Amino acid sequence: MRIAEYLNLIVTEETQPFTLKNRSVVIDGQTYFYNMYKNSKIPFVFGCETDKYAEYLKKHFAMYKQANVKCYILFKGGDKDMEKKIKKFRQEFFDFNTNCVFVPPIFLKDATVEVLDAMDFDCAFCVTDTKDECVALALQLECPIISFDIEYCFRRAPYIHSTTMRFDSRTESIRCRQYKLQKFLQDNSLTEEKLAIFAAITDTTVFPSDFFDSLFETWDVSCNPQNRKLRHLIM
Numbered sequence: 001m002r003i004a005e006y007l008n009l010i011v012t013e014e015t016q017p018f019t020l021k022n023r024s025v026v027i028d029g030q031t032y033f034y035n036m037y038k039n040s041k042i043p044f045v046f047g048c049e050t051d052k053y054a055e056y057l058k059k060h061f062a063m064y065k066q067a068n069v070k071c072y073i074l075f076k077g078g079d080k081d082m083e084k085k086i087k088k089f090r091q092e093f094f095d096f097n098t099n100c101v102f103v104p105p106i107f108l109k110d111a112t113v114e115v116l117d118a119m120d121f122d123c124a125f126c127v128t129d130t131k132d133e134c135v136a137l138a139l140q141l142e143c144p145i146i147s148f149d150i151e152y153c154f155r156r157a158p159y160i161h162s163t164t165m166r167f168d169s170r171t172e173s174i175r176c177r178q179y180k181l182q183k184f185l186q187d188n189s190l191t192e193e194k195l196a197i198f199a200a201i202t203d204t205t206v207f208p209s210d211f212f213d214s215l216f217e218t219w220d221v222s223c224n225p226q227n228r229k230l231r232h233l234i235m
Contacts, residue, residue, distance in 0.1 A: 003202045007150045011161045014184050015177035018144075018160065021067045025160070026138040028130050028147035029075040029123070032162055033112050035148045036060065050111040057115045063167040065119075067174050072141070073116060074134055075109060077125045131155070144178055154199060156181055 040056045042049045064071055116123050126133045131151055138145045138157035145157050152159040164177040185195065201212050 001151050001199070002204045003150060003199070006202070007153065007161070010153050010179055010184075011164060011177065014187075015161070015164070015179045016183075018176050018178035019171075019173050020069050020160075020165075020176060021171070021173035022069075024070040024072065024141050024143040026134050026141065026143060026145045026157075027071055027073045028134045028145060028149060028152075029073050029109075029112070030130050031148035032073075032146060033108070035162065037108055048108060048111070050107075053108075053111060054115045057112065058119065061116070061119055061121065063174055064121075066167070066172050069174065071121050072137060073121055073123045074130045074137070075113070075123065075125045076130045077127050153179060153184075154181070154195065 036057070037048075037053060040053060042052050042056065061071075113123055131149070134145050134147070135152075135155045135157045143158070144160045145152055145155075146160045146162055146165070148162045159179045159181075160176050161179070166175050167173075168175050185191065190198075200206065
């Protein structure tokens with residue numbers, strides 16, 4: 001799923017301040033750690049520098065220990081639709097001259113799990129994708145999910161966008177912003193059915209971003225900029 005500017009809209013306008021301390025959380029490792037490595041700025045041209053990345057991980061996850069936050073970390077095991085995945089890679093042409101900004105290391109997940117095991121964090125691998133399992137576990141434990149994935153904005157479990165987290169050394173807690181689907185629906189007078197329609201007509205992996213613009217104009221929805229279009233559609 002890809003809806004331009006929607007995640008930014010949700011994080012800035014539809015989340016509430018939240019504190020993680022003496023709690024449990026479910027972490028979607030598929031997106032959480034991908035972005036951690038990318039944002040670490042560790043050089044990767046001559047290798048993934050796993051020793052430096054391990055130290056970076058240890059410093060980052062120390063905040064969960066200090067805040068006494070129990071982490072349940074789930075990793076993706078594979079893809080549900082292998083034919084679709086194979087077709088996608090066959091259609092892509094990798095040009096090192098244009099795609100040299102960031103290349104995720106092949107064995108990054110193994111290095112990550114090794115560090116987390118050494119720090120006594122609970123990790124598990126799903127059979128395929130992580131989202132359904134993350135949501136089911138979070139609902140069972142009555143705790144939020146931490147991720148970097150837009151799809152959790154359409155799921156019932158409370159969601160914390162990973163970029164909103166900041167460790168407060170004074171209180172030894174993690175300050176963040178939390179999103180709840182039911183509150184979002186109530187505040188915007190929406191139903192799950194209406195939100196499903198919104199997702200279907202704005203997901204650019206299904207339709208081009210301007211595919212419905214002529215229809216939106218008949219609804220008096222401004223199509224520019226993108227965040228204004230999304231807000232008008234929600235309202």
